[in-house]
Amino acid sequence: MTVTAPPREAPAPPPPARPSAGRRAWNLWVRWWRRLTAMRTAIILLFLLALAAIPGSLLPQRSLSQSAVARYFADHPTLAPVLDRFYLFDVFSSPWFAAVYLLLFVSLVGCVLPRAAEHYRALRTPPPAAPRNLLRLPDSARVDTPLEGTAALDAVDEELRVRRYRVVRREGPGGPELSAEKGYAKEAGNLLFHLSLVALLVALAGGKLWGYEGSILVTEGQGFCNVFQQYDTYSSGPLVEGGDLAPLCVDLEDFRAEYEDDLTASSFRADILFGGPGEEGRPQTIGVNDPLRADGARVYLTGHGYAPRFTVVTPGGRTVEDVSAPFLPTEQSTMASEGALKLPDLNGDADSQLAIQGFFAPTGVVQNGILTSVDPRPLEPQVAIVAYQGYLGLDTGRPQSVYSIDAEQIDRGALSRVGSANLAIGETLTLPDGTAITFTGYSQFAALQLSHDPGQVWVLVSAIAVLVGLLAMLLLRRERVFARVGPAAGSGGTVLTVGSLTRGGGEGGERFTALTDDLRAALAARVPARPTPPAGGAPPDPEVPTP
Amino acid sequence: MTVDTTLADLSDTLFSVSVGLYSLAVVAFCAQLAFGARPAAQRELVGAGAPVAPAADTAAPAAEPPNVRRYGAAAMVLTVLGALAHAGVLLFRGLAADRLPWGNMYEFATAVVLVAVVSFAVLAVRRPALRHLGIFVLAPVVLSMVAIGLFLYAEAGPLVAALRSSWLAVHVSTAILGFGIFFVSGIASVMYLLRVRHDARVAAGTATAGGLLDRLPSPVAIDRVAHRTAVFGFPIWTFAVIAGAIWAESAWGRFWGWDPKETWAFIAWVVYAAYLHARTTAGWRGRAAAWVNVVGLGVMVFNLLYVNMVSTGLHSYAGVE
């Protein structure tokens, strides 16, 4: 745009009526809306979405592993809080990630809905009139035929209808003409694809709002019911209320792990009983890749481990028989595990509580007094334990892990180490005060996870629709074919001009050649059936010459 | 279940055989390019926005001397033989361990490269002009195979429990197919970018015509190969991601959890969607779109190498030793 100073003498043009504020705001809005829904914006936003996802894979994420995030904080004490301010440990639930995908989806809707309306209109209007010069189209051909014009167009008409074109005939300025179109499903596929993406997002959001998930370690012979208080950890959507939880209880009867010769784990199976609270449980076996699906809840087997059992006899003659605690595997290949057993009520007084911190080896080997595990199967179970007596600090209000003893209590001198030993099954460690701790055996535990996601089915349905739409959009072609007939110069026959236009499909050449070949054959087939030649013409050659 | 070591050894031998055959194919493709006549100036339709149907592949040199054509044919034969040996690698791996041969990164990557070779061979048989791209496909193939053999090799062995599912067949097979096809697509886009830059330099007088790049098919033809293959690969990749989500639902208790592997599969998907958009958007067609496709291939390779080997996630494809 160039700006030139208006000549002095000229009367000042009447100033354009200054649009009202509302009008201007509207114009601004329209401009931004156009910009947002332009294809190039979609590309930029797609790129931004890809970029935005990257930190979510390179930095530890709370949604995946709280402990990895904690470790990162410990390793990078100055950097981590800064990253945290920018939600970089919660990328996929961060406001800026949401901003990118919401903008993308607004752009998508703004882009696709007008196209849907346009497509709807296109479905209801006949194919457009043929362009003036058909031979200018990317694919075009001239066919001479002795047939008379309408008959020639009839042949084209039929040939195209067989190929499932929508055909209209018109009387154009250049003679009778025909327009045909097919491949409407391509555009429908595009719309289905894009709108299904929106449906998928909505279904995902619904699942997040009304879904919940809890996990718990269950030792053989024990069980749990689906209430939040029972879970070791749980998370739930903002719209879930305690009363909405599916009434389901699960008992773990038996757990089995099987291994190949090279100790690759080949299967994990848990025999469970499940049913409503107070009901007789129904038996089922669940495993990896094979969850329980019942009444809107799914129960998964997500891990396993060993829970060593101990019998403790106090000098006062009190016996606690076969108490166990789950020990967490620290090495999956050998199932070497660590954990702690806390007995706060053993002696009935807060200063002589007992705790055992231990290491469990399903197949133990002791070398130089150090116990290690060499096989994940319980062939030779052993434990290495350290016993502590004193005050465990369980009721101080400070949270502590069930898998370890609070080190601070030891540092503070409230708990003191009173003995240690490597024990095989049946062996006993006797503490200075006479307390006897016997390793009596082990149970197995299963890590179970119960999930409820009401959006899941809809996510699947949307994903299938996305795929169907995508296939239709990419595999189908939108093609238009136009034909016009005119008298051939001199001979009295007809010249048929055919042209075709393929939208977004690249090469139509081969298909167009096939179409024109078939057209020629069809025209030829119709000629002998006509009894008389057109007036003034030579009798038609029985062998119709192909031009 | 024990691993049949004879078959496993046969598989390893075939790996070397296929690398050897591919290397010979590279030499033959090289000879074809080096001794080939410069193809006659090509008609190029640079679409001015409208969906112009470009001229059919006119890139085939009209009259290639018979000895040169023989190099091309020999290269194709070597490629196909190499691909047969390559397929044998996976077949005997599978037989040796009595399972589908994509249980670890070595097998997965080997299968991806096989798909790339087969996709290229199919294209090159259907459009002989594309044989001129052969060296640029087969050379990266040889490099990839050597790297796979050196860095990813894992002994044949049984699958861990989590991988014992029929979804392994569905999800991993389609992921391999999609990846292999994207591999060819990405290389085509790289060649397109090189060719366009070269043409621009020749036009500007800063480079002389007559080099190897001039013997490639026309930029339009190469770009079309890149787009066609990406269009073919995209639904397959989409399906692979969906199948993975279905499997994750039954194996891990959620269909999507932003595990690093999932995140990068998503990133790749988004980048390829951006590529397909770019191809139909004025101002992005041509070089910008080609760059997007190259980025897509980069993301796929990163996902295979970095995410499997460096980051930890549920997908840890155990077995890189």
Ligand code: HEM
């Ligand atoms: C979630 C984001 C999106 C994804 C994953 C996506 C994906 C795709 C894919 C794969 C295609 C096929 C391209 C082809 O035919 O080769 C396509 C086509 C198309 N998309 Fe999107 N899209 C997205 C968002 C958008 C947005 C925001 C717009 C509008 C601004 C849009 C407009 C279009 C149009 C108009 C086409 C048809 C192009 C043509 O046929 O020429 N899309 N999209």
